[in-house]
Amino acid sequence: MTTILPRRDVVIVGFGWTGAIVAEQLTQEGLDVLALERGHWRDTSTDYAVNNAQDEVRYRYRDELFEDLSRETLTFRNQSNQEALPMRMLGSFLPGTNVGGSGVHWNGQTWRFLPTDFQARSHNEERYGADAIDEELTIQDWGVTYEELEPHYDTFDKLCGIAGQAGNLGGEIQQGGNPFEGPRSSPYPNPPMDMVAAPLRFADAARELGYQPFPGPSANMSRAYTNPLGVSLAPCSYCGFCEKYACGNYSKATAATTILPALMRRENFTLKTGAMVLRVETRGGRATGVTYVTPEGDEFFQPADMVFLCAYITHNVNLLMQSGIGEIYDPRTGEGQVGRNYAYQTMSGANVFYDDDFSVNPFVGAGALGQCIDEFNGDNFDHEGLGFIGGGYIAQWQTNGRPIEHHPVPSDTPTFGLGWKQAVRANYNHTIGIGAHGASHSRRGNHLDLDPTYRDAYGRPLMRLTFDFSRNDIAMSAYLTDRVEEIARAMGGNRVDVSPLKVPYDIKPYQTTHNTGGHIMGDSPDNSVTNKFNQSWDVSNLFLMGAGNFPQNPGYNPTGTVAALAYHSLAEIRRSYLQNPGPLVQA
Amino acid sequence: MQLTRRAFLAGVSTFALTAASAAREYRGGIPWEPGKAVPPPVYDPEQTFLTSEERAFVTAAVDRLIPADEYPSASELGVVDFIDHQLAGPFGRGDIYYMEGPFRDGLPTQGYQAQAPALLYRQAIADIRDGLAAAGQPDFIELPDDEKDTLLTRLSKGEGELSHTDGKTFFDTLWQNTQEGYFGDPVYGGNRNMEAWRMINFPGARYDYRPWIDHGGEAVILDPVSVGGRMVP
Numbered sequence: 001m002t003t004i005l006p007r008r009d010v011v012i013v014g015f016g017w018t019g020a021i022v023a024e025q026l027t028q029e030g031l032d033v034l035a036l037e038r039g040h041w042r043d044t045s046t047d048y049a050v051n052n053a054q055d056e057v058r059y060r061y062r063d064e065l066f067e068d069l070s071r072e073t074l075t076f077r078n079q080s081n082q083e084a085l086p087m088r089m090l091g092s093f094l095p096g097t098n099v100g101g102s103g104v105h106w107n108g109q110t111w112r113f114l115p116t117d118f119q120a121r122s123h124n125e126e127r128y129g130a131d132a133i134d135e136e137l138t139i140q141d142w143g144v145t146y147e148e149l150e151p152h153y154d155t156f157d158k159l160c161g162i163a164g165q166a167g168n169l170g171g172e173i174q175q176g177g178n179p180f181e182g183p184r185s186s187p188y189p190n191p192p193m194d195m196v197a198a199p200l201r202f203a204d205a206a207r208e209l210g211y212q213p214f215p216g217p218s219a220n221m222s223r224a225y226t227n228p229l230g231v232s233l234a235p236c237s238y239c240g241f242c243e244k245y246a247c248g249n250y251s252k253a254t255a256a257t258t259i260l261p262a263l264m265r266r267e268n269f270t271l272k273t274g275a276m277v278l279r280v281e282t283r284g285g286r287a288t289g290v291t292y293v294t295p296e297g298d299e300f301f302q303p304a305d306m307v308f309l310c311a312y313i314t315h316n317v318n319l320l321m322q323s324g325i326g327e328i329y330d331p332r333t334g335e336g337q338v339g340r341n342y343a344y345q346t347m348s349g350a351n352v353f354y355d356d357d358f359s360v361n362p363f364v365g366a367g368a369l370g371q372c373i374d375e376f377n378g379d380n381f382d383h384e385g386l387g388f389i390g391g392g393y394i395a396q397w398q399t400n401g402r403p404i405e406h407h408p409v410p411s412d413t414p415t416f417g418l419g420w421k422q423a424v425r426a427n428y429n430h431t432i433g434i435g436a437h438g439a440s441h442s443r444r445g446n447h448l449d450l451d452p453t454y455r456d457a458y459g460r461p462l463m464r465l466t467f468d469f470s471r472n473d474i475a476m477s478a479y480l481t482d483r484v485e486e487i488a489r490a491m492g493g494n495r496v497d498v499s500p501l502k503v504p505y506d507i508k509p510y511q512t513t514h515n516t517g518g519h520i521m522g523d524s525p526d527n528s529v530t531n532k533f534n535q536s537w538d539v540s541n542l543f544l545m546g547a548g549n550f551p552q553n554p555g556y557n558p559t560g561t562v563a564a565l566a567y568h569s570l571a572e573i574r575r576s577y578l579q580n581p582g583p584l585v586q587a
Numbered sequence: 588m589q590l591t592r593r594a595f596l597a598g599v600s601t602f603a604l605t606a607a608s609a610a611r612e613y614r615g616g617i618p619w620e621p622g623k624a625v626p627p628p629v630y631d632p633e634q635t636f637l638t639s640e641e642r643a644f645v646t647a648a649v650d651r652l653i654p655a656d657e658y659p660s661a662s663e664l665g666v667v668d669f670i671d672h673q674l675a676g677p678f679g680r681g682d683i684y685y686m687e688g689p690f691r692d693g694l695p696t697q698g699y700q701a702q703a704p705a706l707l708y709r710q711a712i713a714d715i716r717d718g719l720a721a722a723g724q725p726d727f728i729e730l731p732d733d734e735k736d737t738l739l740t741r742l743s744k745g746e747g748e749l750s751h752t753d754g755k756t757f758f759d760t761l762w763q764n765t766q767e768g769y770f771g772d773p774v775y776g777g778n779r780n781m782e783a784w785r786m787i788n789f790p791g792a793r794y795d796y797r798p799w800i801d802h803g804g805e806a807v808i809l810d811p812v813s814v815g816g817r818m819v820p
Contacts, residue, residue: 237797415740
């Protein structure tokens with residue numbers, strides 16, 4: 001039996017970064033807002049205490065902050081003609097669970113996309129001709145521009161206290177920043193982090209080669225900071241436990257350290273945990289609310305005037321499919337939009353090995369402590385004759401020296417035994433890794449749909465992921481990896497090992513949690529699931545937040561753009577939708 | 588939930604609803620309990636899974652994976668205790684992994700397709716024992732070191748099929764767990780006295796490295812610290 005609860009103005013599904021942003025913005029309008037989170041409440045000082053947080057076994061290898069696959073997972077195959085099998089353990093990507101979501105365990109590398117990234121098809125066709133875009137690619141323009149998003153990027157920078165050096169202030173190129181970035185309306189709210197030896201060595205080598213290195217934009221605090229909501233963050237202590245870990249020191253901007261202390265005091269906000277949303281209910285083209293189940297198995301219907309899906313991308317897409325909203329994409333016919341244009345990221349790199357006289361001290365680290373170059377991202381370089389479009393940034397981030405995960409050895413080291421052990425000892429403190437963080441362009445065969453065989457703990461079909469890197473991704477990554485190798489060789493070590501993109505895509509080794517697409521935005525219901533305000537074309541009181549909106553994945557970390565898109569959507573909702581509910585863009 | 592009730596008692600205005608839903612409803616402030624923390628699930632010598640025969644296999648195998656030199660071998664650092672404890676708990680049971688059937692052999696890109704890790708160990712060790720016996724060879728623990736290495740290398744390359752499970756999956760899991768026990772925090776039973784951390788000069792669960800940001804390429808050598816507190820060898 002389903003218990004029907006009292007109506008709310010707004011119900012939010014999933015309480016990570018975007019759920020908190022939606023709640024903070026809409027409670028300001030006096031709306032009655034309820035957030036539903038499948039996981040537990042988490043409190044920074046209690047759950048992530050500094051004397052417990054730095055624990056590799058518990059957090060990295062026993063997945064304490066990540067989603068519990070025994071309840072729901074996805075199945076995976078590289079190609080449509082293969083049988084998909086369940087992702088039984090996490091590996092390639094690490095969605096979060098509990099209050100704060102994946103944003104609890106991010107690195108804090110906070111980028112803006114390039115103005116041309118938002119015109120991925122039209123810009124490249126205009127500059128290189130339509131033939132320059134491989135026919136298997138299904139990339140498209142976003143329907144939103146950098147200029148429209150800029151004020152919202154700025155809001156997020158200030159919310160988080162991002163540390164960095166502006167490269168383009170209102171069109172004026174700034175010394176020491178990223179000269180390729182879009183124009184910023186204001187400088188970063190905090191100065192760059194203090195650099196350790198490895199990123200400085202990378203920057204020296206890059207400069208010698210004629211590039212313009214700059215400090216990576218960081219949500220790890222370079223100094224004490226109080227944000228516009230009145231919430232304070234503490235200076236980062238460079239403990240080396242950011243990515244895959246929670247920060248017990250209030251030094252990494254997360255929903256819990258930037259929004260929740262202000263939001264939770266508002267009387268018109270309520271959070272329910274242990275609330276697993278199974279479906280969005282609709283009637284006559286409108287969402288009437290959501291159905292959720294508690295850990296005890298009690299089922300509730302929560303009526304609401306507006307529904308926001310703020311879960312991880314695969315869960316947002318899954319909720320659309322389980323709710324029968326929109327048509328599921330079929331790669332054979334190209335019809336249907338839900339599940340289309342899933343994309344990922346193309347990661348490659350190199351290790352530079354040094355003699356004993358140079359020590360890296362990798363444990364003096366932070367998630368976004370590094371130096372970058374952007375010469376080979378997006379369309380910052382001439383692609384004429386290269387056979388691909390897009391690119392990525394190249395960086396040296398000194399994130400950690402956690403020894404289960406980080407013990408680099410030369411590639412000809414034995415897999416195990418004495419030779420391995422001695423190589424670990426010889427190289428642990430004398431190796432610098434640099435990497436290319438590259439784009440992933442959406443391709444016809446890559447998509448999400450429902451698995452015919454495997455089911456979740458609630459009896460629903462599992463989401464099925466079909467993914468492999470495109471020809472464009474492979475060629476683009478090979479080009480970037482060559483540039484990585486040139487810089488690595490200029491860094492003065494005694495040996496360089498290159499790690500190219502691994503093809504075919506493998507679900508097991510960790511690569512990045514930057515999964516994108518599946519409920520993409522666009523300028524028409526014929527090419528997208530939402531309009532440029534993240535509003536469902538099919539159900540106008542349903543909004544979808546997150547990287548699922550990306551039509552393809554540029555060569556940057558997604559969180560800054562995820563947040564900017566959310567603020568952009570909410571600004572229009574506050575300006576227009578609340579007075580006049582209905583489609584914000586006419587189809 | 589407990590946290591909410593405490594917040595209520597502390598005077599933070601909160602919730603009112605039915606008992607079942609009130610327990611997980613948060614309103615009017617952040618539930619907070621000063622002085623509380625959630626400590627790690629530490630090593631418990633009573634919580635074991637392996638039989639004595641299986642323990643002997645694991646001991647022999649991990650000491651080929653990380654043998655002794657001037658620094659201790661895997662078993663000398665407690666890696667067998669670590670693995671045994673882990674297999675008896677949520678990891679070994681596969682509590683947070685998707686363990687619904689059907690189980691099928693996948694492509695290498697499709698990841699782990701075996702049963703829960705404890706069962707994987709049990710099946711693989713039995714299969715290896717039976718395979719050696721069928722070939723008229725001595726038990727694994729009695730093989731010369733180079734033959735142990737050959738067998739482990741074959742497993743690591745997916746050569747020589749086991750009858751009930753996948754040999755490469757077993758090797759990968761055993762090797763991963765060995766590294767976890769060797770380099771993980773000593774509260775889980777391995778890395779005794781933080782010897783593995785001393786070997787590479789990893790300072791452990793230290794909180795603040797700000798004094799060493801500007802190290803100029805000089806080695807920073809600090810006594811390691813465990814999440815269980817500083818431990819004196």
